[in-house]
Structure formats: C-alpha cells, structure tokens
Amino acid sequence: MIVGVPKETKPDEYRVAMMPVGVEELRRSGHRVLIQSGAGLGSGIADERYSAVGGEIVTDAKEVWAQADLIVKVKEPLPEEWPLLRDKQTVFTFFHFAADDRLTRAVMASEIIAIAYETIRDKKGTLPLLTPMSEVAGRMSIQEGAKYLERPQQGRGILLAGVPGVPPANVVVLGGGSLGPMLPRLLRAWALM
Amino acid sequence: MPRNVTTLFSDRHTLIDLISRADLVIGAVLIPGARAPMLIRREDLARMPPRAVIIDVAIDQGGCIETSRPTTHAQPTYIVDEIVHYCVTNMPGAVGRTSTQALTNVTLPYILQLANKGIDKACRENPALAEGVNIHKGLVTNKAVADTFGFPYVPYNSI
Structure with a gap:
C-alpha cells in the first residue's frame, strides 16, 4: 500500500500526522510512504529524518494525494484540497463533519472512505485518538484563559491564580467531555476555584 | 474531585447563576x-461580568456558545456584548512538538x-476502527x- 502524508494547510497548524518511527514501521511491512517536503518542520522534523528511514520526499501535495491509497492527516481537508480527494482512497484524519456541511457534502461526492480520528471508540467506550488532543486543548484552555483575562488582551484584568490574600478567578467548566477527567487536576494545580 | 472543584448538575438556572459570577x-x-449542544445563548452574555473570557474548546464540533465562531491563532479572540471569545479550532496545532508526538503515539x-490488513479487513476485524468510518x-x-x-444513516456493517 502507498501511504501519503501531506503537509497540513490550516493556518498555524504545526502538527504532522506521522513521525519517522511510523515510516520505519510501515517500510518494515513493505509499504511505500510519501511525505510532502516540509511536512514535519513545524514539529521540528526535517525531511532527511523521514528519508533516512525510507520515506520518499515529494515536493507537491497534489502528487501525494494522487498516488496514496491511504492519506494520513491531522486536520480536515480544506476546500483547496477537496478537488484532490480520489475515489477508492481512504483518508484518516480529524474530520469533525457535524460542524461543516460543505465538507460533509464534498467528502460524500468524492467517494472516498473517510475514517475520523474523533469517533474511533475502543471497547472501554473511550475515544483513544481524540483524548490526547483534548488533553492538550484542556491544558491550553487554562493558559490561554489566563492570558486573555489580562487587561491589555481585553480581559477583566484578573490574575487567574490570584495571590495570597486575593482570591483567584472564578472558573466555570461546561461539560465533562473528554476534557472532563483532566480539568479538575489542572484547576487544582493552578489553585483555582 | 479535588476540594477546590465543585460539580453541579447542569440545568439552565444553575448555568445562568454560575456564569453570572464567572x-x-x-x-x-x-x-x-x-x-x-448550545449551552450559552447570546442573551446570556449580558448576565456575565464584562470582559469575562469564554474559551470554547468545542468549537471544532461547532461550539457550545451561540456567539462562537471559528478563529485562528493569528487572531484568536473577538468581543461580543463585552465578552471575550476565544474559539481557535486547532488549539493543539500551536504546540506542534508536543501534539504531534501525543497524536502519532495513538x-x-x-x-x-x-x-x-487493507482498509475493509482492518475495519471489520477491529470494531474501534469501524466506529471511525464516518463516510x-x-x-x-x-x-x-x-x-x-438529515442524510440517510447506513451502518458500516451493512455495507
């Protein structure tokens, strides 16, 4: 099988869907792996690290999409990428279809097989591919919240964690999604109410 | 739960009471x-303290606040009715070195x-993967x- 890893196209998206260890494992099983040049740079992974373990570096995203049986990505395909989707191709990425009817229609029309990270659910009922990113977003939500509470950032001018003698910010968390189990620990770490 | 955290049953009255002090x-x-699901409506914003901050982590599934709309890391926030909204759709993308490792591990x-195994065989043998097939x-x-x-639902196992 030919596995393709395009560079992410969303603004300020620095993730990549495969690290060199993935290329090595796939090569060991006899697959070809196409990596778009520069795909790993945002995560500090140069092309050479992929080619050193047998990855084929491809300059053009179109070529990755045109050749790969299985495309592995991070974010959903953006409108510029929709014409590149090919029938009989499988795309494995975050799709979040319910938030985007145009994407849903484009993917239906393309006849691909769309496997979404966010709905993979294991025997225990957990969402193993969504959870690690929720863990990141949950941690970030506290630090970003802290930042935007600062007055120059248009916030109320409150230090999230407070100081001795001055109470911390009041934080309300809506929902026990996959952030649920982790947020209380974080809030405690920040000494929040 | 740690002592500084209180869990509350979610209903409209509790929610309004909470966000009015948040x-x-x-x-x-x-x-x-x-x-x-949309939990905070536009009219609720007026009950919140001015310049309070909302971080809508659910934005990539459409968001849970009526006034949420997707933003980017370049311009993460905007203000509606005196409330700061942060709705970046790819929060983990900002910390690529951490997120790439965390994502690709799984x-x-x-x-x-x-x-x-090939796509179909892999999905048939691993129900977790089959759950991932959306289209x-x-x-x-x-x-x-x-x-x-409102599209017809066709279970993967029936294909």
Whole structure:
C-alpha cells in the first residue's frame, strides 16, 4: 500500500500526522510512504529524518494525494484540497463533519472512505485518538484563559491564580467531555476555584 | 474531585447563576460525532461580568456558545456584548512538538492495521476502527453525522 502524508494547510497548524518511527514501521511491512517536503518542520522534523528511514520526499501535495491509497492527516481537508480527494482512497484524519456541511457534502461526492480520528471508540467506550488532543486543548484552555483575562488582551484584568490574600478567578467548566477527567487536576494545580 | 472543584448538575438556572459570577468559562461539551449542544445563548452574555473570557474548546464540533465562531491563532479572540471569545479550532496545532508526538503515539497502531490488513479487513476485524468510518463512498456511516444533516444513516456493517 502507498501511504501519503501531506503537509497540513490550516493556518498555524504545526502538527504532522506521522513521525519517522511510523515510516520505519510501515517500510518494515513493505509499504511505500510519501511525505510532502516540509511536512514535519513545524514539529521540528526535517525531511532527511523521514528519508533516512525510507520515506520518499515529494515536493507537491497534489502528487501525494494522487498516488496514496491511504492519506494520513491531522486536520480536515480544506476546500483547496477537496478537488484532490480520489475515489477508492481512504483518508484518516480529524474530520469533525457535524460542524461543516460543505465538507460533509464534498467528502460524500468524492467517494472516498473517510475514517475520523474523533469517533474511533475502543471497547472501554473511550475515544483513544481524540483524548490526547483534548488533553492538550484542556491544558491550553487554562493558559490561554489566563492570558486573555489580562487587561491589555481585553480581559477583566484578573490574575487567574490570584495571590495570597486575593482570591483567584472564578472558573466555570461546561461539560465533562473528554476534557472532563483532566480539568479538575489542572484547576487544582493552578489553585483555582 | 479535588476540594477546590465543585460539580453541579447542569440545568439552565444553575448555568445562568454560575456564569453570572464567572471570570473564565471553558466550553468543553462533547457528543461524539454530533454537533456540540448550545449551552450559552447570546442573551446570556449580558448576565456575565464584562470582559469575562469564554474559551470554547468545542468549537471544532461547532461550539457550545451561540456567539462562537471559528478563529485562528493569528487572531484568536473577538468581543461580543463585552465578552471575550476565544474559539481557535486547532488549539493543539500551536504546540506542534508536543501534539504531534501525543497524536502519532495513538494513531500509528491504527495506521499499521489499515495498511497491513487493507482498509475493509482492518475495519471489520477491529470494531474501534469501524466506529471511525464516518463516510464510506458517498454513504454516511456515522449516525450522529447523518442525523445532523438529515442524510440517510447506513451502518458500516451493512455495507
């Protein structure tokens, strides 16, 4: 099988869907792996690290999409990428279809097989591919919240964690999604109410 | 739960009471596959302290605040009715070195299954993967997605 890893196209998206260890494992099983040049740079992974373990570096995203049986990505395909989707191709990425009817229609029309990270659910009922990113977003939500509470950032001018003698910010968390189990620990770490 | 955290049953009255005293609201409601439910309406913003901050982590599933709309890391926030909204759709993308490792640690075993067994065999042998198939050659195979847009739902196992 030919596995393709395009560079992410969303603004300020620095993730990549495969690290060199993935290329090595796939090569060991006899697959070809196409990596778009520069795909790993945002995560500090140069092309050479992929080619050193047998990855084929491809300059053009179109070529990755045109050749790969299985495309592995991070974010959903953006409108510029929709014409590149090919029938009989499988795309494995975050799709979040319910938030985007145009994407849903484009993917239906393309006849691909769309496997979404966010709905993979294991025997225990957990969402193993969504959870690690929720863990990141949950941690970030506290630090970003802290930042935007600062007055120059248009916030109320409150230090999230407070100081001795001055109470911390009041934080309300809506929902026990996959952030649920982790947020209380974080809030405690920040000494929040 | 740690002592500084209180869990409360979610109803409209409790919610309004809470957000009227909140400095920071984190929206983290998830219904897998479906659009996030809208918990805070536009008129509720007037009850919140001015310049309170809402971080809508559910934004990539549509968001759980009526006034949420997707933003980017370049311009993460905007203000509606005196409330700061932060709705970046790819928060983990900002910390690529951490997120790439965390993501690929868990995706690689599934990628290997798909490549080694072939797509259909891998999905039939691993129900977790089958749950991931949202759209299969034009057919919507995830019930939450089908229901969101009113498309017919075709279970993957029936294909």
